[in-house]
Amino acid sequence: MRTLAVVGGGAIGLAIAWRAAESGWSVTLFDPAVGSGASWVAGGMLAPLSEGWPGEDRVLAFGAASLARWPEFAARLETATGVSVFVADETLTVALDTADAADLRTVAEWVGERGHDMRLLDRQGVRAAEPALARTVRAGLLAPAEPAIDNRRLLDGLRRACVDAGVETRAEKVDDLDALPFDQIVLAAGAASVLLRQELPVRPVKGEILRLRHRPGAAPAPRRVIRARVHGRPVYLIPRHDGIVVGATQYEAGFDTAVTVAGVRDLIADAEAVVPGIGEYELAEAIAGLRPCTPDNLPLIGRLTDRIVAATGNGRNGMLAVPLTVDATLGWLAGEPVAEALAADPQRFTTATRPAASPVGGVR
Numbered sequence: 001m002r003t004l005a006v007v008g009g010g011a012i013g014l015a016i017a018w019r020a021a022e023s024g025w026s027v028t029l030f031d032p033a034v035g036s037g038a039s040w041v042a043g044g045m046l047a048p049l050s051e052g053w054p055g056e057d058r059v060l061a062f063g064a065a066s067l068a069r070w071p072e073f074a075a076r077l078e079t080a081t082g083v084s085v086f087v088a089d090e091t092l093t094v095a096l097d098t099a100d101a102a103d104l105r106t107v108a109e110w111v112g113e114r115g116h117d118m119r120l121l122d123r124q125g126v127r128a129a130e131p132a133l134a135r136t137v138r139a140g141l142l143a144p145a146e147p148a149i150d151n152r153r154l155l156d157g158l159r160r161a162c163v164d165a166g167v168e169t170r171a172e173k174v175d176d177l178d179a180l181p182f183d184q185i186v187l188a189a190g191a192a193s194v195l196l197r198q199e200l201p202v203r204p205v206k207g208e209i210l211r212l213r214h215r216p217g218a219a220p221a222p223r224r225v226i227r228a229r230v231h232g233r234p235v236y237l238i239p240r241h242d243g244i245v246v247g248a249t250q251y252e253a254g255f256d257t258a259v260t261v262a263g264v265r266d267l268i269a270d271a272e273a274v275v276p277g278i279g280e281y282e283l284a285e286a287i288a289g290l291r292p293c294t295p296d297n298l299p300l301i302g303r304l305t306d307r308i309v310a311a312t313g314n315g316r317n318g319m320l321a322v323p324l325t326v327d328a329t330l331g332w333l334a335g336e337p338v339a340e341a342l343a344a345d346p347q348r349f350t351t352a353t354r355p356a357a358s359p360v361g362g363v364r
């Protein structure tokens with residue numbers, strides 16, 4: 001049996017380890033703290049359409065291809081472990097001013113032209129859909145095909161699936177990929193991947209996020225993912241079985257994961273401007289994590305050497321990207337690259353046509 005080392009046990013590494021073991025590899029997963037990285041911190045939106053923007057065709061195509069794989073991936077995980085991950089079925093982006101309303105029309109038109117279903121809602125339509133929204137909301141853009149998952153349930157399910165599939169887990173930090181005595185190695189160490197392969201164009205982008213717990217008497221959470229921009233800052237609210245996740249700040253601070261007072265203050269103020277009732281909730285957790293970002297907002301999935309395959313750089317969309325990243329990585333291991341993920345081949349950064357850096361993106 002061929003041996004595979006997976007370095008990094010976030011959602012990406014766990015999912016690859018599970019599926020590789022199921023498809024016949026003898027898999028060893030290395031991570032000193034499985035499931036403690038960005039995958040634990042994340043919100044769980046699967047929102048490539050709502051995040052679409054003219055000019056970002058390749059990012060939209062990759063995200064939409066992964067979104068299309070999510071139902072089957074989630075069903076397979078539920079069959080294997082009994083863990084179900086979905087917490088919302090739809091995403092609603094709302095506008096608080098005329099500039100944001102114009103942006104929603106731009107997104108609706110551009111994404112619609114590419115064959116995806118998005119619906120503009122007027123003020124009444126938005127409030128009818130989500131009565132908890134502030135009266136200042138003037139328009140909305142509904143993505144009926146964009147669900148959300150509970151990232152922590154996903155990690156729980158993937159860990160169980162790995163155990164059942166026979167993955168051996170070693171609580172060890174890897175310092176030298178080349179020294180690992182395995183036939184093949186997958187590098188899935190998130191933002192820390194750059195510490196193991198310095199030529200990889202991955203950088204940490206910090207994000208702070210809150211978990212609010214519902215209290216007796218507080219207004220019910222929205223049923224959908226709600227996204228908005230307040231004072232130019234993106235904010236989103238994602239339902240959970242016991243409350244709401246509010247995210248997220250976004251800035252470059254190296255590998256720092258301290259939660260700042262300003263970050264918490266802005267998130268609460270911005271979320272309250274969109275859903276005023278959250279003030280009644282309990283502030284259960286404030287946490288920060290590091291998104292593994294790349295210059296062009298596409299991941300890095302593909303061969304680095306004849307023994308090492310990269311599966312990293314999923315940036316702000318690493319939950320969304322799980323199913324396609326798994327299929328693409330298994331494809332590289334089998335010598336059969338997956339067409340929908342070829343744009344993510346790290347070789348794009350080593351050729352003469354190196355793409356120009358673009359902003360991290362987000363709610364516009």
Ligand SMILES: Cc1cc2nc3c(=O)[nH]c(=O)nc-3n(C[C@H](O)[C@H](O)[C@H](O)COP(=O)(O)OP(=O)(O)OC[C@H]3O[C@@H](n4cnc5c(N)ncnc54)[C@H](O)[C@@H]3O)c2cc1C
Pocket residue numbers: 007008009010011012013030031032033034035036037038039040041042043044045046172173174175188189190191192193196206207208209247248249288289290291292311312313314315316317318319320321
């Ligand atoms: C605030 C926030 C909100 C987010 N919201 C969303 C969202 O709504 N939707 C979405 O799609 N994405 C979201 N993301 C992005 C998503 O969380 C990441 O893209 C994704 O979790 C990356 O997964 P990963 O497995 O590559 O990395 P990680 O989850 O960071 O896992 C990397 C693992 O590698 C291990 N590791 C590191 N170095 C070594 C080493 N040398 N040896 C062995 N192991 C090592 C770490 O211990 C860690 O467990 C969000 C991120 C943040 C920070």
